[in-house]
Amino acid sequence: MSNNASTMAAPSGLVNTVFLAGIAGAVISVVLVLASLMGEGHASFNTTSDGVVWGLPISNYLFFVIMSTGLTFVAAFGMVFGIKEFYPVAKRCVWLALATLLAGFASLAFELGHPFRMLWALPTSFQIYSPMNWMGVLYGAELVFIVWKMQKLNAGDWDSGVSKKLGMASFVAAILAVAMLGSVFGMMAMRPYWFGGMIPMYFLLSALLCGVALTVLISYIAYGFERNSMPPAMQDLFKGTTSTLYASIPVVFGTVIGITLVALTLRTATGLWSHQDGFQAFNWMVASPWFTIEAIALLAAFVMMMNPGMRAGQGAQIGAAVLVLVAMFIDRYLFVIGGQVVPVFKGAWVSGFVDYTPSLTEWMLVVMSISLCLAIYAFGEKKLRLTDAPSS
């Protein structure tokens, strides 16, 4: 089974457009960010020592690296668990996992005070008690495994011993990395909005949701939003006409949206119900118009995937994917900022919540990450035969 069954012709013209748009967006945003940072330094961000310390660049980082884990999950359906129906999207997911990981790292690099110092200070100091240290180690491992696995896949090696082990290693590293990222927040007992051992679980769940959503959106982009252009096996995966009921995009997507909605609802209800100091952040969250948008977007996506007449439709799937990605970007923002809107100490005499609105430079980092992700993806689509799948 080690040979390829590359099925399709060259990628659609849309991919070329995506590539050019990605390159243009990345160049423009990086130039603007560099100009701001060289001119004003991090004063071009709207973060402050006595207010929001981690702002939009951090939530943007979370959005992308957590999505990377989710894409590794989708790839693992086929490559680790042997659910062959997912083979048509496996290689694309591996490449997308790499693209999203790099997009997230780029956002973090511009946010750190000394990103280059990190490269030597992290491994030489190695604070074992710091979740952030372990997060770095695990995401570094995930990056290495994904690159290595991609190299194997590109050489047509889907099922050698090494290739299988790399798939497994990527999957495990991705789980541990996102769980540790959750712990970066979940271990902060002084910030009740974040605190709790279930935060890593929520990150894992929402990682899968984001991974499936991006898989859907990019798969359609790869074929110019023409599902009929997809290979038959891939069409079955998206239409839900596979021989195995659960092995289809509509079922997986709808299920994960539903479970995420339950988790989000229960977390919100618990926070609103509790009177413990610090939980006021949940009031801030639900009062935010962004939360309303997130809730409506997730509910709409859920309805689309639950409706038997809609879930197999191309338009509904693309719409649901976009809605989910927008909702989860907001979710990461509300999560990161919400943990800081009630000051850990000054709150006794601070009336209301801490104000924070991202600056243009911070938004440019978002544009940079999206553009980088799209450019890297489109490069892979053009050069790396992401449509490849094992022949059996």
Add this chain to the structure above:
Amino acid sequence: MAKWGMVIDLDKCTGCTACTTACGMENNRLPGENWQDVLFYQEGEFPSGTMKWFPRPCMHCENASCVEVCPTRATYKDPEGGLVLIDWNKCIGCKYCMIACPYGVRFYTDEKAPIQPDVKQVFKGDGKRSWNPPWRAPENRDDWKHGVGVQPNGVVSKCTFCYHRITKAPKGTPDLDPNNPALREFTPACVVTCAPTARFFGDLDNPNSEVSKMIANQRGVRLRDHTGNKPQVYYLTGGAGGAIPTDRRDKKS
């Protein structure tokens, strides 16, 4: 080894902020980014509302959460004096310590000036320092390994308990009393300058030190002790002057 700690008598503190000024001059602090802050707040409502104040240095906690979260060990517990210090050579500016500190006493200077005009633009930095005040201490007093000097860009800073002063004190000194001419120059600037003598500094591990006796005899309390951080700053309070803030609010806003 000493375990340096501070006692602040809130009944004596008048909220004059001389400590803030002394610290700012001693440690080249930017206006508004006060390592030694006095926080003013209101308790109660008109017509019975009162203004309270609360002096707040770094607590130099025994179980410092900022130390444990720092991925590069830039924030560390000094084995000699029990201080929590920052090595500016290793800090990567991730700001995780600022997230983890329950007391909000850490500062990342590379941000918008909290008070205008921005003095960093008046006394511009030289690449090494984030700004260059003409009254700064001599260059040979800079000690980045212990977070002493003008804060460079891209790193986090905090109160050092005037590390550069107290480490020159004779070994075994139980208290650094500014009224003792032989010890005055080794005493933290905020303690030296405190006009109502509300601040005391000494070895918490020495049962004969004045600070240990005050904590024992006057029931010194620690701020937000439920966090388990075990601050090395204790407060004495009878409610006559400054006060330890109560919980933020019972009801959600």
